[in-house]
Amino acid sequence: MVNKALGQHWLNNRVILEEIAELTGGGEICLEIGPGLGTLTSSLFRRFKKIVAVEFDADLARKLPGSFPGKNLEVVNGDILKFDFSKMPAGYKVAGNIPYYITSPIIEKVLTAEVLPEKVVLLMQKEVAERVASEKETVLSLFVKNRAEVELGPVVLKGEFTPPPKVDSQVLVLTPHAPVVSDAVMDFIKLAFKAPRKKLIHNLAGHKSKEELILIFDKLGLSRDARPADLHLSDYQRLYKNVL
Numbered sequence: 001m002v003n004k005a006l007g008q009h010w011l012n013n014r015v016i017l018e019e020i021a022e023l024t025g026g027g028e029i030c031l032e033i034g035p036g037l038g039t040l041t042s043s044l045f046r047r048f049k050k051i052v053a054v055e056f057d058a059d060l061a062r063k064l065p066g067s068f069p070g071k072n073l074e075v076v077n078g079d080i081l082k083f084d085f086s087k088m089p090a091g092y093k094v095a096g097n098i099p100y101y102i103t104s105p106i107i108e109k110v111l112t113a114e115v116l117p118e119k120v121v122l123l124m125q126k127e128v129a130e131r132v133a134s135e136k137e138t139v140l141s142l143f144v145k146n147r148a149e150v151e152l153g154p155v156v157l158k159g160e161f162t163p164p165p166k167v168d169s170q171v172l173v174l175t176p177h178a179p180v181v182s183d184a185v186m187d188f189i190k191l192a193f194k195a196p197r198k199k200l201i202h203n204l205a206g207h208k209s210k211e212e213l214i215l216i217f218d219k220l221g222l223s224r225d226a227r228p229a230d231l232h233l234s235d236y237q238r239l240y241k242n243v244l
Contacts, residue, residue: 008057009161010037011097011123016156017043023121023153023173024048024093031088031117033080033096033106036060038067044095045071052088054080081105085113097123100165104128104140111147111176120148120174126155129170136229139193145233146181148174181237188240193228200226207243216242 011017017040024030026047035041035053037060044051050072055061061077076083081102094117098106103124110120132141133152144150153171158164192203201213201224208216217224220238222231231239 008036008099009097009163009165010039011156011161012039013156013160014043016154016160018046019154020095020121020123020171021047023171024095024119027091027093027118029089029092031085031092031094033094033098033122035064035075036097038064040095040097041068041073045073048093050074052076054078054083056080081109083109085110085115088113088115088117090115091118093117094120095122097169100125100128100167107132107140107144107174111144111174116176118176120172120176121153122172122174123156123169124172125165126168126170129172132172135232137232138196138229139190142189142233142236143186144174146179146186148176150174180233181240184244185237185240188244189228189236192231192236192239196228198227199224200228200231203228204243213243 020040021043024044024047028048029050029052030044030048032041032044032051032053035055041051041053045068052074053064054076055064056079058077061075064075065073094110110117129152131138132144133150134141151173153173156169158166158168192200195203201210201217204213214224216239220242222235222239
């Protein structure tokens with residue numbers, strides 16, 4: 001039975017499931033987020049020797065091992081946001097069809113893990129995946145790009161799920177790396193986005209006079225009319241050094 005409260009939608013298209021699993025690149029061990037009925041798990045086992053499956057639904061977690069007799073499957077009944085990533089070995093991969101309502105917290109959890117995964121392949125709401133990869137930045141997209149290389153994978157239409165969600169999905173592929181900018185710069189970025197639709201100069205007015213900010217923007221080659229979404233990580237790094 002599907003638990004709608006948990007945002008469960010099962011993908012059964014074997015071609016798409018194989019494509020998602022293939023994007024991980026395979027390896028020794030995969031951490032699967034929300035395996036549910038084990039449809040993606042089956043494809044992952046063709047590419048990994050062991051799978052650690054973190055499933056929040058107790059009933060699904062209890063039943064999952066029965067679908068994979070003889071396989072090296074470790075099922076953890078719990079919340080992925082509370083999972084101890086330090087227990088994972090170097091070189092592990094992450095895959096999952098993640099609930100729309102906790103997409104951002106899951107991404108943040110994975111990319112700040114004590115032991116970073118080598119590759120992360122997540123199926124999520126198409127709009128969110130596009131937002132992360134977009135040239136028009138958000139706090140989330142800048143956070144992700146600060147900690148990973150970002151690629152968009154295949155789009156999965158809502159009709160491929162049971163029951164169908166209200167929107168289409170898309171695969172987001174992340175290759176984690178050490179942060180490009182410091183936490184202080186990320187805090188500065190959050191400050192810059194306090195009013196996303198306003199000009200950035202207005203949002204930073206509490207730190208410098210408008211005249212000083214205009215001089216700084218001109219010196220850095222930034223438009224005086226720029227809004228927070230117009231600047232990328234390197235721009236914010238330079239701006240931080242000149243404003244604070």
